[in-house]
Amino acid sequence: xxxxxxxxxxxxxxxxxxxxxxxxxxxxxxxxxxxxxxxxxxxxxxxxxxxxxxxxxxxxxxxxxxxxxxxxxxxxxxxxxxxxxxxxxxxxxxxxxxxxxxxxx
Amino acid sequence: xxxxxxxxxxxxxxxxxxxxxxxxxxxxxxxxxxxxxxxxxxxxxxxxxxxxxxxxxxxxxxxxxxxxxxxxxxxxxxxxxxxxxxxxxxxxxxxxxxxxxxxxxxxxxxxxxxxxxxxxxxxxxxxxxxxxxxxxxxxxxxxxxxxxxxxxxxxxxxxxxxxxxxxxxxxxxxxxxxxxxxxxxxxxxxxxxxxxxxxxxxxxxxxxxxxxxxxxxxxxxxxxxxxxxxxxxxxxxxxxxxxxxxxxxxxxxxxxxxxxxxxxxxxxxxxxxxxxxxxxxxxxxxxxxxxxxxxxxxxxxxxxxxxxxxxxxxxxxxxxxxxxxxxxxxxxxxxxxxxxxxxxxxxxxxxxxxxxxxxxxxxxxxxxxxxxxxxxxxxxxxxxxxxxxxxxxxxxxxxxxxxxxxxxxxxxxxxxxxxxxxxxxxxxxxxxxxxxxxxxxxxxxxxxxxxxxxxxxxxxxxxx
Numbered sequence: 001x002x003x004x005x006x007x008x009x010x011x012x013x014x015x016x017x018x019x020x021x022x023x024x025x026x027x028x029x030x031x032x033x034x035x036x037x038x039x040x041x042x043x044x045x046x047x048x049x050x051x052x053x054x055x056x057x058x059x060x061x062x063x064x065x066x067x068x069x070x071x072x073x074x075x076x077x078x079x080x081x082x083x084x085x086x087x088x089x090x091x092x093x094x095x096x097x098x099x100x101x102x103x104x105x
Numbered sequence: 106x107x108x109x110x111x112x113x114x115x116x117x118x119x120x121x122x123x124x125x126x127x128x129x130x131x132x133x134x135x136x137x138x139x140x141x142x143x144x145x146x147x148x149x150x151x152x153x154x155x156x157x158x159x160x161x162x163x164x165x166x167x168x169x170x171x172x173x174x175x176x177x178x179x180x181x182x183x184x185x186x187x188x189x190x191x192x193x194x195x196x197x198x199x200x201x202x203x204x205x206x207x208x209x210x211x212x213x214x215x216x217x218x219x220x221x222x223x224x225x226x227x228x229x230x231x232x233x234x235x236x237x238x239x240x241x242x243x244x245x246x247x248x249x250x251x252x253x254x255x256x257x258x259x260x261x262x263x264x265x266x267x268x269x270x271x272x273x274x275x276x277x278x279x280x281x282x283x284x285x286x287x288x289x290x291x292x293x294x295x296x297x298x299x300x301x302x303x304x305x306x307x308x309x310x311x312x313x314x315x316x317x318x319x320x321x322x323x324x325x326x327x328x329x330x331x332x333x334x335x336x337x338x339x340x341x342x343x344x345x346x347x348x349x350x351x352x353x354x355x356x357x358x359x360x361x362x363x364x365x366x367x368x369x370x371x372x373x374x375x376x377x378x379x380x381x382x383x384x385x386x387x388x389x390x391x392x393x394x395x396x397x398x399x400x401x402x403x404x405x406x407x408x409x410x411x412x413x414x415x416x417x418x419x420x421x422x423x424x425x426x427x428x429x430x431x432x433x434x435x436x437x438x439x440x441x442x443x444x445x446x447x448x449x450x451x452x453x454x455x456x457x458x459x460x461x462x463x464x465x466x467x468x469x470x471x472x473x474x475x476x477x478x479x480x481x482x483x484x485x486x487x488x489x490x491x492x493x494x495x496x497x498x499x500x501x502x503x504x505x506x507x508x509x510x511x512x513x514x515x516x517x518x519x520x521x522x523x524x525x526x527x528x529x530x531x532x533x534x535x536x537x538x539x540x541x542x543x544x545x546x547x548x549x550x551x552x553x554x555x556x557x558x559x560x561x562x563x564x565x566x567x568x569x
Contacts, residue, residue, distance in 0.1 A: 008221040012190040015250035015341045019140035056170035075109040077434035088116035099113040102123030
């Protein structure tokens, strides 16, 4: 029986984190002449947002190039695991320098 | 979306993640679980779903572009990580009131009082498994935490479970870790809640309620094991409201449903566990996430032909936007659930209906015009899919979805008859049913056998 005055020694209720903390990748000096991949989860008007980003970034960096989300497939849902597992190789073969990933909404 | 960014960063490619205003907090906590606490995000002001084209242009060109450039060309600042205690560590000594205050303050409880997880109480749970307390059952996203036998016992204590429920709790965490279930999606905005179904001899041995009021709190095993599930999502996986759990509304945990196995045996229908691959006679838990339910009152009739139209109509109407899980996000993963009260199941069986025939009927009659299905996808949920026929041509849907060009042709809501789940529980003598809308790949149906410890019968008798 629990009494309010009784003292209990309680253990930590959470499970331990397992992931290794990693640094982010080195950043680019400029987007000029670079190839940027568009990764999309096929949700929340990402197609329109990527069009606008292309427009805005090309204005600042006229030689920046984009690889469309259409070339990658949806990064959410049934194909997610395979697409992400293949991503390092896919990016390498496409000469990708940077990634824009959306949409978190 | 963040998982894609993390994959790029780990491959040495800088990323920028596009995040709407209300999701910035979730992005920062999720990034920690991905091992990249300073994963850079670009703000998309407001929510794109409510913005005019002009507003979206202004927000993206005026705000998001700057953030993307910064994300890709400037190194993000370091983020200091808080050191966690060790899993077996005593973190506090105090009275029950003090402990409950501490657990609420640290987001370790659901807001209701918890039973203090002392080592002694945890040991009582561990007596009901032969497995090593430090055995890792699964690494659970979003926090990437290692759910161990020990941590299962701790949360079982807190939830108010009895020690003898431990084999059920272990099986549940194994199911939670099944990649097909997709625990990582448990903080999504629709906020679906998992329904646990228990089958096999253990259900009656542990005195789960399998009849009247089966889904209402009031029976210790059904209620406390349901509460354990949500505490485990909190403490073992890391889903916290206003952080990783972004349910728009949410609801309290679902009480565990035990199926009425004597009735299933009597009418010769397989159990839910058997439908999910568990051998007949074995004890098992099954889990699936559902976004909501609707009670179907007074399904009267003495034949299947009289009863089934009403039931199929209700199942169909419960599934609207969820059709994105049939065709869209994750083709063929919608599994609507119909729970029949025993008297309904027995009436159907008496009229010669097998469970397979019930599923076939639901497949044949839970249908809607193709144009209406397409409207849910392309217009109302903004998926980039406008034509079911395209999906068939791309082999992302079976041919039944494109049998003609007629927009009024009737199309099914699942890929296969077997995608419908049918269970039997609830008040044995009331002609009601209940149907649940499924969350597709964001909580796919999986089952796990319950492994009993050596000397189970003796231990159970002692516990009673």
